Amino acid sequence: MSDTLPSSAYGSHGLNLSNMQIPSSTRGLLRNPAHVASPQTVSQLLSEAVGGRREILAAHYVRKSYRKASLVIPVLQGVELAIQAGEFVSIIGPSGCGKSTLLHLLATLDAPDSGEICFEENRIDNLVSAGRDILRNKYFGMVFQFYHLLPELTTLENVLAPAMIGEGVLGYWARRRAYKERAKEMLELVGLGHRLKHKPRELSGGEMQRTAIARALVARPRVLLADEPTGNLDKHTGEEIMAILRRLNREQNLTIVMVTHDSRIAAQADRTVTLVDGRVVAA
Amino acid sequence: MYKLLLCWRYLRTRYIALASIISVMLGVATMIVVNAVMDGFTHEMKDRIHGILSDLVFESQSLDGFPDADRRMAEIRKIAGENIAGMSPTINIPAMLGYSYGSQYVTKQITMIGVDEATYASVSDFGNYLQHPDNRKQLDFKLKEGGYDTWDHQASDRSKAPTREGMQNAGWEIRRRKARYFSHVAVPDGSLINPFSENKTPSGDAPAGNTALAGGPAASEGTEFDPAKDQHTGCVLGIGLCGYRMSDGADGFLAFPGDDVEISYPTSSKPPKVLSAKFTCVDFYESKMNEFDSNFVFVPIKKLQELRGMIDPSTGIANCNAINIRLKPGVDLDKVRDLLRANFPPQLYRISSWKDKQGALLAAVQMETAVLNVLLFLIIAVAGFGILAIFFMIVFEKTRDIGILKSLGATGRGIMSIFLSYGLSLGVVGASVGLVLGLLFVRYINEIADVLGEITGQRVFDPSIYYFQKIPTIIQWWTVAWIVVGAMTIAVLASILPARRAARLHPVEALRYE
Numbered sequence: 001m002s003d004t005l006p007s008s009a010y011g012s013h014g015l016n017l018s019n020m021q022i023p024s025s026t027r028g029l030l031r032n033p034a035h036v037a038s039p040q041t042v043s044q045l046l047s048e049a050v051g052g053r054r055e056i057l058a059a060h061y062v063r064k065s066y067r068k069a070s071l072v073i074p075v076l077q078g079v080e081l082a083i084q085a086g087e088f089v090s091i092i093g094p095s096g097c098g099k100s101t102l103l104h105l106l107a108t109l110d111a112p113d114s115g116e117i118c119f120e121e122n123r124i125d126n127l128v129s130a131g132r133d134i135l136r137n138k139y140f141g142m143v144f145q146f147y148h149l150l151p152e153l154t155t156l157e158n159v160l161a162p163a164m165i166g167e168g169v170l171g172y173w174a175r176r177r178a179y180k181e182r183a184k185e186m187l188e189l190v191g192l193g194h195r196l197k198h199k200p201r202e203l204s205g206g207e208m209q210r211t212a213i214a215r216a217l218v219a220r221p222r223v224l225l226a227d228e229p230t231g232n233l234d235k236h237t238g239e240e241i242m243a244i245l246r247r248l249n250r251e252q253n254l255t256i257v258m259v260t261h262d263s264r265i266a267a268q269a270d271r272t273v274t275l276v277d278g279r280v281v282a283a
Numbered sequence: 284m285y286k287l288l289l290c291w292r293y294l295r296t297r298y299i300a301l302a303s304i305i306s307v308m309l310g311v312a313t314m315i316v317v318n319a320v321m322d323g324f325t326h327e328m329k330d331r332i333h334g335i336l337s338d339l340v341f342e343s344q345s346l347d348g349f350p351d352a353d354r355r356m357a358e359i360r361k362i363a364g365e366n367i368a369g370m371s372p373t374i375n376i377p378a379m380l381g382y383s384y385g386s387q388y389v390t391k392q393i394t395m396i397g398v399d400e401a402t403y404a405s406v407s408d409f410g411n412y413l414q415h416p417d418n419r420k421q422l423d424f425k426l427k428e429g430g431y432d433t434w435d436h437q438a439s440d441r442s443k444a445p446t447r448e449g450m451q452n453a454g455w456e457i458r459r460r461k462a463r464y465f466s467h468v469a470v471p472d473g474s475l476i477n478p479f480s481e482n483k484t485p486s487g488d489a490p491a492g493n494t495a496l497a498g499g500p501a502a503s504e505g506t507e508f509d510p511a512k513d514q515h516t517g518c519v520l521g522i523g524l525c526g527y528r529m530s531d532g533a534d535g536f537l538a539f540p541g542d543d544v545e546i547s548y549p550t551s552s553k554p555p556k557v558l559s560a561k562f563t564c565v566d567f568y569e570s571k572m573n574e575f576d577s578n579f580v581f582v583p584i585k586k587l588q589e590l591r592g593m594i595d596p597s598t599g600i601a602n603c604n605a606i607n608i609r610l611k612p613g614v615d616l617d618k619v620r621d622l623l624r625a626n627f628p629p630q631l632y633r634i635s636s637w638k639d640k641q642g643a644l645l646a647a648v649q650m651e652t653a654v655l656n657v658l659l660f661l662i663i664a665v666a667g668f669g670i671l672a673i674f675f676m677i678v679f680e681k682t683r684d685i686g687i688l689k690s691l692g693a694t695g696r697g698i699m700s701i702f703l704s705y706g707l708s709l710g711v712v713g714a715s716v717g718l719v720l721g722l723l724f725v726r727y728i729n730e731i732a733d734v735l736g737e738i739t740g741q742r743v744f745d746p747s748i749y750y751f752q753k754i755p756t757i758i759q760w761w762t763v764a765w766i767v768v769g770a771m772t773i774a775v776l777a778s779i780l781p782a783r784r785a786a787r788l789h790p791v792e793a794l795r796y797e
Contacts, residue, residue, distance in 0.1 A: 136691065137691060153288070153292065165697065
């Protein structure tokens with residue numbers, strides 16, 4: 001499917017990061033030839049990777065605790081996790097077991113107390129904030145339980161937000177047509193091609209979540225991180241969302257990491273990782 | 284890009300923030316109005332003072348002055364000739380003015396200025412302030428038959444300037460009427476016995492011979508003085524000396540051109556003695572500076588030198604005590620002043636510019652403007668704190684959105700610039716609305732003053748106090764630009780703290796924020 005998309009929107013410019021100030025430990029990330037490839041070659045690489053079980057995202061002995069006044073609450077106690085490219089993994093566990101925290105750590109929204117987070121075999125948890133911002137903007141797509149759309153913006157503008165964030169004013173202006181095409185395409189992909197001009201408050205929960213998925217996909221991310229994507233939806237709408245995610249995984253070979261507490265939802269993934277008391281337990 | 288888009292959406296959807304910039308707007312408008320009015324007044328005043336005083340004044344330390352003005356002028360021309368456009372000698376002395384109005388005798392303290400009518404108008408705007416059109420062209424100290432302006436010819440809008448009652452008769456007409464009124468009844472022989480006898484001579488038809496007999500005005504130049512046909516030496520009275528302004532802005536007069544006045548002046552003998560002489564008022568001087576209009580009386584310099592005994596009987600050279608100098612346009616006033624100061628002994632001569640002469644007044648106005656500007660700018664600064672508070676509220680309200688933006692890869696600097704540009708656009712909106720309001724207010728300030736006066740029943744701008752018919756305003760564009768830029772800067776400064784707070788929010792905590 002991605003082969004039919006216009007390549008101009010994210011193909012030519014998005015990976016030109018070589019002039020960024022990033023610590024030497026992460027330079028490998030930028031030198032990796034996969035990162036300067038066109039979308040076509042990326043998808044080829046990804047399909048090769050599925051066969052070769054290439055590790056795309058991994059957590060090694062990750063510990064994280066929260067501090068409340070003098071009380072230290074341990075959340076993650078040495079999590080060991082590896083996700084292969086093209087995999088659909090669900091992380092399941094009871095409330096408070098730390099599965100959302102783990103997802104935030106994988107997305108570099110938060111930093112672990114100890115341990116490492118690796119993306120394509122490069123350590124990312126110790127990146128400077130500029131590097132993490134670029135990772136989140138171009139390499140990860142995120143979907144949340146509460147949709148987290150910007151209420152001031154229309155559906156289309158919400159989907160365009162990552163493009164606007166990743167580009168300067170002039171750069172965005174120059175390529176706005178391509179971005180808009182891409183955003184519309186993503187909205188059509190999730191079945192919302194007819195609601196471009198609506199504000200989030202005019203949408204139903206399922207529609208909002210589909211908008212959020214379109215937003216997460218617009219930048220052609222390598223990994224989709226979903227935090228309880230069906231948690232706020234009824235069973236039928238949740239099924240629709242899961243169908244979209246499964247289709248993305250199947251048709252576009254998109255790596256998906258999904259956190260849920262619902263074992264029926266989790267079962268629809270290729271693999272389920274169970275988290276109990278901050279540790280991964282064997283299924 | 285998202286910064287501009289979000290900033291624009293916030294601007295359009297959050298009216299509470301617009302409320303916070305009303306004070307910015309009002310502050311900007313008030314500052315523009317106050318500065319325009321103050322600048323208008325200052326400019327008008329400077330213009331007037333400058334017009335009255337000439338650029339430089341070269342004065343002797345003593346009232347008796349220095350001999351031979353022509354030689355001094357030649358010396359001055361030798362020192363700074365290339366800068367000088369014109370010079371005129373004058374004599375300034377304190378004196379007393381007296382004239383009759385009905386049964387009362389009005390006396391005023393004045394400064395009597397002997398001017399050379401041929402050159403004086405070339406060193407100051409003196410000529411423009413006279414009431415007769417011919418005198419404005421060239422003053423000759425001769426009473427005119429008539430034709431004095433019956434309205435304020437300096438008013439910008441003649442239809443609004445009230446008519447000056449009595450001025451239509453000023454000149455010889457008034458003089459003849461007064462002469463007829465005050466002429467003494469001729470007393471034919473025997474009529475004293477029966478004053479009511481039929482053959483009484485009608486009044487006003489008095490033979491000239493009897494006026495002197497009855498103690499009329501002293502004959503001058505050896506011939507009989509007929510007040511209906513002859514005039515004394517002409518003088519120009521400051522309009523404030525014999526006029527008064529009524530609350531509606533119209534002027535009333537106690538004396539007119541054509542009336543006789545008496546001036547008591549010190550002679551140049553040692554010690555000075557007081558003598559008095561009769562003059563005929565030939566015109567009014569109206570500079571619209573009350574201080575000058577109610578103080579100055581202009582007489583011909585030759586006559587004054589004669590009266591005071593300032594002419595050396597052996598050589599015929601007369602003294603004068605000041606030389607007024609007008610410089611060519613664009614010449615540095617202070618430079619020429621300092622040049623002259625270096626060349627004349629300060630024990631004998633005082634050389635000052637018009638600014639030096641009125642320095643205290645101008646400095647006071649300038650001080651007033653500065654203090655007002657500081658106070659008004661504080662209003663805008665207070666508005667800045669309003670913006671600060673509202674921005675903190677908005678940052679709290681938008682915490683979750685900030686988390687979303689960060690999760691999508693927005694940098695801290697990007698988030699900060701949303702709020703900074705939001706602050707800037709509030710400042711721009713406030714300042715530009717204030718700018719428009721202020722400029723409109725200045726444009727229609729007189730109309731607004733009239734309406735306010737009608738509503739409150741109290742005149743906002745009383746022309747009897749200010750001698751201006753209208754409120755003078757000048758808009759200086761660089762001042763306006765400073766005000767607008769200052770207001771915008773304050774709006775941006777006030778948004779820095781909330782914007783930094785927003786930029787530093789932790790994405791996970793911001794996402795969890797309910």
